[in-house]
Amino acid sequence: MRIVFMGTPDFSVPCLRALIESKHEVVGVICQPDKPVGRKQILTPPPVKTEALSHDLRVLQPATLRNGAGRAILEELQPDLVIVVAYGKILPPDFLSYPKYGCVNVHASLLPRYRGASPIHWAILNGDSETGVTTMQMDEGMDTGDILLVKKVPIGPDDTAEELFETLSHVGAAAMLETIEAVEAGALHPVRQDNSKAVNVGLLTKQLGEIDWSKPAQQIHNQIRGLFSWPGAYTYWNGTVLKIHKARLSTQSCSKAPGTVVQTKGGLLVACGDGRCVELLEVQLAGKKRLDAMAFLNGSGLAKDMIFESPKQ
RNA sequence: CGCGGAGUAGAGCAAUCCGGUAGCUCGUCGGGCUCAUAACCCGGAGGUUGUAGGUUCAAAUCCUAUCUCCGCAA
Numbered sequence: 001m002r003i004v005f006m007g008t009p010d011f012s013v014p015c016l017r018a019l020i021e022s023k024h025e026v027v028g029v030i031c032q033p034d035k036p037v038g039r040k041q042i043l044t045p046p047p048v049k050t051e052a053l054s055h056d057l058r059v060l061q062p063a064t065l066r067n068g069a070g071r072a073i074l075e076e077l078q079p080d081l082v083i084v085v086a087y088g089k090i091l092p093p094d095f096l097s098y099p100k101y102g103c104v105n106v107h108a109s110l111l112p113r114y115r116g117a118s119p120i121h122w123a124i125l126n127g128d129s130e131t132g133v134t135t136m137q138m139d140e141g142m143d144t145g146d147i148l149l150v151k152k153v154p155i156g157p158d159d160t161a162e163e164l165f166e167t168l169s170h171v172g173a174a175a176m177l178e179t180i181e182a183v184e185a186g187a188l189h190p191v192r193q194d195n196s197k198a199v200n201v202g203l204l205t206k207q208l209g210e211i212d213w214s215k216p217a218q219q220i221h222n223q224i225r226g227l228f229s230w231p232g233a234y235t236y237w238n239g240t241v242l243k244i245h246k247a248r249l250s251t252q253s254c255s256k257a258p259g260t261v262v263q264t265k266g267g268l269l270v271a272c273g274d275g276r277c278v279e280l281l282e283v284q285l286a287g288k289k290r291l292d293a294m295a296f297l298n299g300s301g302l303a304k305d306m307i308f309e310s311p312k313q
Numbered sequence: 314c315g316c317g318g319a320g321u322a323g324a325g326c327a328a329u330c331c332g333g334u335a336g337c338u339c340g341u342c343g344g345g346c347u348c349a350u351a352a353c354c355c356g357g358a359g360g361u362u363g364u365a366g367g368u369u370c371a372a373a374u375c376c377u378a379u380c381u382c383c384g385c386a387a
Contacts, residue, residue, distance in 0.1 A: 039315095287317075288384075289382070295324055299327085
């Protein structure tokens with residue numbers, strides 16, 4: 001089959017790779033334009049572009065697909081099918097309807113739960129024990145298309161968004177290949193999404209990382225691992241920001257005020273709102289390097305009974 | 314030229330303003346103690362202070378250049 005691949009970030013790369021290695025012909029790759037990135041604001045190509053170019057594929061980076069611009073590209077490339085994996089923009093109707101088999105999207109959640117921008121993170125933030133990948137026949141809505149195939153993945157109690165991201169990107173590639181096979185064989189059984197169970201999630205913001213220690217320990221732990229490694233959870237100490245990269249739930253309980261450092265030897269424990277504790281494993285002070293908790297304690301001056309500030313107090 | 318912080322023993326920090334033999338916590342090695350510990354006691358090793366120049370009797374410290382790392386913003 002002649003396939004056009006659309007995607008932009010790291011998540012899309014395993015799918016593109018799988019497509020390249022398959023028997024199908026990748027006739028074009030569409031991704032977002034290069035963007036300035038990092039401290040120096042260097043114009044950087046998205047990961048998908050880099051991967052595509054290393055295989056001598058044709059790469060297109062249109063600023064918009066609207067007003068017939070997207071359709072014109074398809075008319076030139078003549079794909080039978082378009083695969084979309086975290087492309088980053090809404091596809092207009094005249095684009096969706098052009099390919100013989102339409103457009104198929106690979107989405108990193110169990111739809112209709114977590115339609116939108118950051119499904120992986122939200123699954124952890126909400127403390128779900130299961131997520132997965134859904135492929136769907138795209139329609140005009142945001143992740144509202146009919147479901148083609150679902151692959152479930154369990155979420156471990158300490159899994160981080162980063163780890164889950166990696167896992168799902170590969171599960172996504174497998175789901176994609178299976179879906180294409182089914183498209184070819186005409187063996188699809190599209191299932192309509194139950195809109196009453198839909199959950200929409202938006203882009204992540206830094207603000208989400210601010211820890212409110214009066215919340216239950218489990219919830220704080222979910223926040224820390226769900227936002228790792230970006231944008232990351234943080235608290236305030238000594239007038240500056242302390243990022244918390246990794247933590248785990250402690251079995252210890254205590255009655256100290258939320259945010260209090262209750263133990264510094266043999267583990268850095270902080271009291272939470274429900275009387276349970278979170279053990280900080282990896283932290284980073286503003287302007288400093290990322291450190292494991294023990295190294296941080298050696299030189300920081302952080303001591304027992306000091307308090308991490310919660311917002312709005 | 315977006316704003317800012319930092320490079321000192323294996324790790325994290327102090328000493329830098331006001332130049333004068335580099336100190337602390339941890340780890341490590343040796344010994345001791347304990348039913349026991351990420352526990353305690355005693356002792357030791359480990360540094361051309363990121364790099365290159367300059368000023369000075371003397372530079373981690375002052376001046377100039379350069380490399381690297383990081384927080385914010387985007």
